[in-house]
Amino acid sequence: MITSFIKKYILPKEVEFIGGLIKQSEMIQEIMNALQECFIEQNENQCQAILQNEHKAQKIRESNMNELLNAFLTPIDRESLYRVITQMDWIALSIRHFVLEAKAYEIKQLDDGYIDILRALQQASRTLHFGFQHLAKPNNHDIDNATQEIRDLYDFIVDIYIQKMASLSRNESFAKKELLKQLKEIAKRFRVCADGLEDIVIKMA
DSSP, X not given: OHHHHHXXXXXXXXXXXXXXXXXXXXXXXXXXXXHHHHHHSOOHHHHHHHHHHHHHHHHHHHXXXXXXXXXXXXXXXXXXXXXXXXXXXXXXXXXXXXXXXXXXXXXXXXXXXXXXXXXXXXXXXXXXXXXXXXXXXXOOHHHHHHHHHHHXXXXXXXXXXXXXXXXXXXXXXXXXXXXXXXXXXXXXXXXXXXXXXXXXXXXXX
């Protein structure tokens, strides 16, 4: 009875951060799915949904960051938490920038190389969400596989990026080069998130 009283009223509250990371990665997955539907299926409603969901992602990021700043105890390394929270926020922001740039350049349809990148990014978002869902489970092999898959997807995207940049340089297509750079930036953020997820697992062991 005394122990429960101490835990409830004296000891600082330990915040459950994994749920917040799962929620944030789920929103990233929704935004990434909308991005594919926007440019592959030409669904303008999904283009607008990206901009709306980015605001929702910002609120989740702010909630997670407030929890981190106000928590006295954290079951996960604070720097690792900060890194993945901010990097997932950058993913949402980078996707928003991609949509705004595409609209400014009046680009509504992308060729096969871009579609391959979008599908790879969509898979990366699913895998990242899967990794956070398994963070609290005792078997970390699933997370090891997830982080490696995201690294492999990043390498795949970079290969396409190099080929497309070489082609666009010959054609001097500035607008599409800028969009390609933005997609590479999104991929890089997924890779950093994977590294952060792995870092959390190591420090929780």
